[in-house]
Amino acid sequence: MSTDISIKKGLDIKLKGAAKPTVEAAINSKYFAVKPSDFHGVIPKLILKEGQAVKAGQPIFFDKSNEDVKFVSPVSGKIIEIARGEKRKILSIKIEADSTQEYMDHGVLNVDTASQEEIKSKLLASGCWAFIKQRPYDIIAGVNSEPKSIFISAHATAPLAASCDVVLKGQEEVIQIALTALSKLTKGNVHVGVPNSEGSVFSGMKNIVTHRVKGPHPSGNVGTLINKIDPVNKGEVVWTLSPQDLVIIGKLLKTGQFDATRVIAFCGSSVSEPRYMTTKIGAELATILYDKGIEQSAHVRIIMGNVLTGKKSAPDGFIDFYNNSLTVIPEGDDYELFGWNKPVFNKISSTRALTFSWMFPNKEYDLNTNTNGEHRAFVVTGNYEEVFPLDIYPMQLLKSCMYKDLDEMETLGMYEVAPEDFALTEFICVSKQPHQEIIREGLDLMIKEIG
Amino acid sequence: MGLKSSLHQLKEKYKGTKMAPAFNALHTFLYMPNETTKHGTHIKAADDLKRTMNIVIMALVPCLIFGMFNAGFQHYAALGTPVDFLSWDAFWIGIIKVLPLVAVSYGVGLAIEFLFAIIKGHEVEEGYLVTGMLVPLIVPVDLPLWMLAVAVSFGVVIGKEVFGGTGMNILNPALTIRAFLFFAYPTWMSGDKVWVHGAVERAGTADAISGETILGSYAQNADISYSLSDMFFGFIPGSVGETSKLLIIFGALFLIFTKIGSWRIILSTIVGALVMGLIFNGVVDAGWITGTSKFYGLMSVPFWQHLLIGSILFGAVYMATDPVTAAQTNKGKIIYGFFIGFISILIRVFNPAYPEGVFLAILLMNVFAPTIDHYVVQGNVKKRMKRMQTKTV
Numbered sequence: 001m002s003t004d005i006s007i008k009k010g011l012d013i014k015l016k017g018a019a020k021p022t023v024e025a026a027i028n029s030k031y032f033a034v035k036p037s038d039f040h041g042v043i044p045k046l047i048l049k050e051g052q053a054v055k056a057g058q059p060i061f062f063d064k065s066n067e068d069v070k071f072v073s074p075v076s077g078k079i080i081e082i083a084r085g086e087k088r089k090i091l092s093i094k095i096e097a098d099s100t101q102e103y104m105d106h107g108v109l110n111v112d113t114a115s116q117e118e119i120k121s122k123l124l125a126s127g128c129w130a131f132i133k134q135r136p137y138d139i140i141a142g143v144n145s146e147p148k149s150i151f152i153s154a155h156a157t158a159p160l161a162a163s164c165d166v167v168l169k170g171q172e173e174v175i176q177i178a179l180t181a182l183s184k185l186t187k188g189n190v191h192v193g194v195p196n197s198e199g200s201v202f203s204g205m206k207n208i209v210t211h212r213v214k215g216p217h218p219s220g221n222v223g224t225l226i227n228k229i230d231p232v233n234k235g236e237v238v239w240t241l242s243p244q245d246l247v248i249i250g251k252l253l254k255t256g257q258f259d260a261t262r263v264i265a266f267c268g269s270s271v272s273e274p275r276y277m278t279t280k281i282g283a284e285l286a287t288i289l290y291d292k293g294i295e296q297s298a299h300v301r302i303i304m305g306n307v308l309t310g311k312k313s314a315p316d317g318f319i320d321f322y323n324n325s326l327t328v329i330p331e332g333d334d335y336e337l338f339g340w341n342k343p344v345f346n347k348i349s350s351t352r353a354l355t356f357s358w359m360f361p362n363k364e365y366d367l368n369t370n371t372n373g374e375h376r377a378f379v380v381t382g383n384y385e386e387v388f389p390l391d392i393y394p395m396q397l398l399k400s401c402m403y404k405d406l407d408e409m410e411t412l413g414m415y416e417v418a419p420e421d422f423a424l425t426e427f428i429c430v431s432k433q434p435h436q437e438i439i440r441e442g443l444d445l446m447i448k449e450i451g
Numbered sequence: 452m453g454l455k456s457s458l459h460q461l462k463e464k465y466k467g468t469k470m471a472p473a474f475n476a477l478h479t480f481l482y483m484p485n486e487t488t489k490h491g492t493h494i495k496a497a498d499d500l501k502r503t504m505n506i507v508i509m510a511l512v513p514c515l516i517f518g519m520f521n522a523g524f525q526h527y528a529a530l531g532t533p534v535d536f537l538s539w540d541a542f543w544i545g546i547i548k549v550l551p552l553v554a555v556s557y558g559v560g561l562a563i564e565f566l567f568a569i570i571k572g573h574e575v576e577e578g579y580l581v582t583g584m585l586v587p588l589i590v591p592v593d594l595p596l597w598m599l600a601v602a603v604s605f606g607v608v609i610g611k612e613v614f615g616g617t618g619m620n621i622l623n624p625a626l627t628i629r630a631f632l633f634f635a636y637p638t639w640m641s642g643d644k645v646w647v648h649g650a651v652e653r654a655g656t657a658d659a660i661s662g663e664t665i666l667g668s669y670a671q672n673a674d675i676s677y678s679l680s681d682m683f684f685g686f687i688p689g690s691v692g693e694t695s696k697l698l699i700i701f702g703a704l705f706l707i708f709t710k711i712g713s714w715r716i717i718l719s720t721i722v723g724a725l726v727m728g729l730i731f732n733g734v735v736d737a738g739w740i741t742g743t744s745k746f747y748g749l750m751s752v753p754f755w756q757h758l759l760i761g762s763i764l765f766g767a768v769y770m771a772t773d774p775v776t777a778a779q780t781n782k783g784k785i786i787y788g789f790f791i792g793f794i795s796i797l798i799r800v801f802n803p804a805y806p807e808g809v810f811l812a813i814l815l816m817n818v819f820a821p822t823i824d825h826y827v828v829q830g831n832v833k834k835r836m837k838r839m840q841t842k843t844v
Binding site for chain 2: 013015028036078094159184231233234273301303307308309310312327329331332333334335336337338339341344347348349350351353354355367368369370371372373374375376377378379380381382383391392394395396411413416426427429430431432434435436437
C-alpha cells in the first residue's frame with residue numbers, strides 16, 4: 001500500500017557546500033559529552049558521578065518526571081566533568097573515551113516474536129527511547145502514550161541536509177529490525193516518506209507503509225507527512241523518528257549494544273571539503289572541524305544541524321543527539337551600504353522586490369547569518385502561506401501563541417505542529433520574527449497548562 | 452576611517468540611550484545593519500520591511516511626477532492659457548504646489564514617528580514611508596499646508612500610534628488623514644473649486660475658474676467635457692496623484708509582479724466595482740430611474756467607465772492593499788476587495804455631496820476585515836473539529 005503526496009507550497013533553499021556522497025571516518029574524538037539540553041523538557045537526575053567509569057550504552061541520567069526514560073553514554077570511558085550553570089542546572093556531562101570501547105550488554109531481542117512490552121522496556125533501558133519523539137508538543141514520547149501511528153521522513157529536503165541514501169547505505173538489515181519493532185508499538189501503521197526516486201533504502205521493507213513525497217522543502221519534514229496522511233487531533237498522539245536513528249535502534253535490538261556511530265554530513269560554504277563522515281553522538285566538534293574543514297581563525301557560524309533548524313555551536317561543542325549534519329557558514333556581522341533598496345542577486349527571496357533569486361532557480365547561494373533587516377511587528381500578509389503546505393493558518397497560529405490564547409492555539413492546529421514546521425516561514429519573514437521560538441514557547445505553555 | 456566604521460562607533464556610543472532609535476533609523480537608512488541571527492533559522496531571506504515599503508514607493512513615484520505636471524497643466528487650462536503638458540511651466544506649478552505637500556507630509560509624519568520611537572524605546576518602523584507618500588497624492592492640490600500638518604498629526608497619532616504603531620493599526624493611516632481633512636475642512640476637500648490650483652482664491656471674483664471633476668459633473672447630470680482617453684491618461688482635474696489610470700495600472704502590475712501588492716485585493720476590488728456598475732446600468736435600462744432623477748447621471752455611466760473616473764483604481768491598487776488593515780487570509784482578501792469596489796460605487800452614486808466614495812468604502816472595510824478573517828479562519832477550525840468528530844464516531 002502506498003500513497004503519493006505532492007505539495008506545491010514551499011521553497012527549496014539551494015546553498016553552496018553540499019556534502020559529496022563519499023563517507024569517510026572522522027578522526028576519533030577523545031572527548032565526548034551528553035547534553036541534557038538536547039532533550040527538550042527533560043530534567044536530568046544523575047545516576048553516575050564525576051570520576052566514575054562508564055560503558056557505552058550505560059545510563060548516565062534519567063528524566064526526573066519519568067524515571068523509566070534513561071539517557072546513556074555514547075562511549076565507554078570516564079566521566080571527567082559535570083558542567084553546571086545557574087541554579088546548578090546540568091549543562092553537560094563530559095566523558096573521556098577509552099581507546100578500546102566496551103559496551104554494556106542490554107541483551108538481544110528477536111523482534112519477530114517479542115511482545116510490545118518487551119520492546120518498550122528494552123528501548124527505555126538502553127537509552128533508545130529518547131530517539132522517539134511525539135506530537136503534540138515535539139518532545140520525547142510519553143512512556144504510556146499510545147501512538148495512533150508512527151511517522152518517519154526519509155526525504156531530506158532541508159538545505160544541505162544529509163541524504164538518507166548516503167547515511168543509511170548498507171544498514172538495511174538493522175533498519176528492518178527497528179521498523180518491525182516500532183510497528184509493534186502502534187495500533188496504526190509506521191509511515192515512511194521517501195523521495196521520488198526508486199530504489200530507496202526503504203523500498204521492499206516489511207511492516208511499513210511507504211509514501212512517495214514530491215515537491216519543494218518542507219515536503220521532507222515529518223510534520224508535512226503527518227499533516228497530509230493522518231493529522232493529529234486533540235487527544236491523539238503520533239510518534240516521529242529520524243531515519244538515521246533507526247540504525248542505532250536496530251543494532252541495539254540485534255546485538256544488545258548501544259552503538260552511537262552515526263554518519264553525518266559536514267557541509268556548508270565555509271567547509272573546504274564538504275563530505276560525509278562517520279562519527280559518534282557526543283563527539284567533540286573540534287576533532288572534526290579542522291580536518292579539511294575550516295581555518296582556525298575563520299569567522300564562521302558552526303551549526304549542529306541544518307541552517308534552518310540547527311543549533312548554534314562552537315569548536316568546543318559536540319555532535320548532538322538528534323541532528324546528522326554539521327553545517328558551517330560565514331557570519332554576516334557587517335554593514336551593507338543601501339542593502340535595503342539595491343537590487344539583490346546574491347541572496348534568496350520569495351518575492352521579486354528587486355530580488356532576483358526567482359530568475360535563477362537552480363543557482364546555489366552562499367548565504368551568511370545576517371538578518372537582512374531588523375525585527376518588526378507583523379506587517380506583510382499572505383507570504384507565509386506560499387511556503388507553508390500544512391492545512392493551518394500560520395500567521396494566525398503564531399499570533400495566538402504570542403498572546404497566549406490556549407483555546408485559539410488548540411483550535412488553530414497547535415497539536416499538529418513542531419517548531420521546525422515554521423522554519424521556512426521564519427526564513428522568509430519580512431518582519432524577522434522568531435517563528436520557531438514563538439511556536440516552541442507556545443507548545444511549552446500548552447504542556448504546562450493542558451499537559 | 453571610513454564612513455562605515457565612524458557610523459558604527461556612533462551607533463555603539465548611542466546604544467541604550469534615548470536617542471538610539473532616532474540614530475538607528477538614520478543609520479539603517481544608509482547601511483543595512485550588522486545584526487546576525489540569534490536563534491531559529493541561521494539564514495534569512497533578503498526582504499525586510501524597508502525593502503517592501505520601498506517597492507510601494509517606487510510604484511507611486513510615477514503618479515507623483517505625473518501629478519506635478521498635471522497640477523500646472525490643469526491650472527493653465529482653467530485660466531484659459533493652456534500650456535503643453537510636459538512643459539516647464541506646468542512642472543513649476545507642481546514644484547511649488549505639490550512638493551510642499553510631500554515635504555509637510557513626510558516632515559510632520561516622520562517627526563511624530565521618531566518622537567514615539569524615542570518615547571516608547573522601539574525602533575522607528577517603516578510604515579510611514581508609504582503613508583507619507585500616499586497622503587499628498589490623495590488630497591486636492593491647493594490644500595493649505597497647515598491643514599495637512601494637523602491632519603497628518605491626527606492620522607499618525609490616533610490612526611496608528613495609539614494602537615501600538617505600524618502593524619497594529621485598524622484603519623489605513625493615509626485614509627484616516629484624508630477622512631480627517633474631509634470632515635474637518637470640507638470646503639477644501641470637495642466641491643468644484645478645489646481640484647485646480649488657483650480656483651479657490653479666484654472663486655467669486657471676475658477671474659473665477661472652474662475646476663469641476665468628472666464625478667462632480669456627472670452628479671449634477673451635467674455634460675462631460677473630457678474624452679475617455681483624457682480620463683485614461685489622466686489629463687483631468689482630481690486629487691494630485693490619482694488621475695492617470697495608465698500609470699496606476701503600471702504601478703499595479705509592478706506591485707503584483709514583485710509580489711508586494713495582493714493581486715487578490717486589486718482584482719476583486721475592480722470586479723466589485725464593475726458588478727455594482729452593472730447593477731446600476733441594469734436599473735437604468737429597466738427604466739426605474741429616468742433622466743429626471745438626480746442619480747441618473749452616475750447610474751447611467753457605462754459600468755466599465757467607473758474605473759476611469761474618480762480614484763477607484765488608485766484606491767484599489769495602493770490603499771486597499773495595505774496588508775495591515777486589509778483582510779489577512781487569502782480568501783478574506785477576495786471578499787474584502789469585492790466589497791470595497793461594490794460599496795465605493797454605491798457611495799459614489801448615492802452620496803449627494805458628490806465626494807469620492809472610495810476612501811469611505813476602504814475605511815469601512817478596514818473595520819470589517821478582522822470579521823471577514825474570523826469567519827475564514829473559522830472554516831479551518833470547523834474542518835479540524837469535524838475531522839476529530841468523524842474519528843470519534
